Amino acid sequence: SYELTQPPSVSVPPGQTASITCSGENLGDRFVSWYQQRPGQSPVLVIYQDKKRPSGIPERFSGSTSGNTATLTISGTQPMDESDYYCQAWASTLWVFGGGTKLTVL
């Protein structure tokens, strides 16, 4: 079965750049979405189609892909960005989520 691999945790000082990776077989051939989930809340879409940002999502959120790895980058990370982040891709007849990355801003 198809799998997406994310680091369990990433830490970043406030104001610095955070990068969260998501890797999977032939991921470069698929569109990747990213979701932010704050504690106790429902997930929110922050990036779709690899690098597009929905309206209302701050410009400091960006997405990119290279080979079999997609990356969510948060520039000038703020304390409010401390959340779990999940990548997602389509695998023929099913949706797959990565295991999630807990971003700590400290």
Next chain:
Amino acid sequence: DVQLVESGGNLVQPGGSLRLSCAVSGFNFNDFTMNWVRQAPGKGLEWLSYITRTSRTIYYADSVKGRFTVSRDNANNSLYLQMDSLRVDDTAVYYCVREITGGWFDPWGLGTLVTVSS
């Protein structure tokens, strides 16, 4: 505003059944593929099922195939998930989500909690 409101979550014994509902508003339900996703306590997101606009195509995750059945009522703007043979590891918050053509989920509902325990 686009809204998805899940309901039907409850405490149920192992082996029991439950039917979840998702009432949508603020958009033309007929135009969108819908999905169910769940999140066990302290765990990540797990996709469960996919149903196209006319219910012509349906997919399930292996973990629920044969036990869960997704359906929709376009006339009443509602999505359903019939859950049978429930197990303790089905305990989770269940979300219904709208799939945007091109492949992403937006928005997510608040979810409904299903607890399977004796």
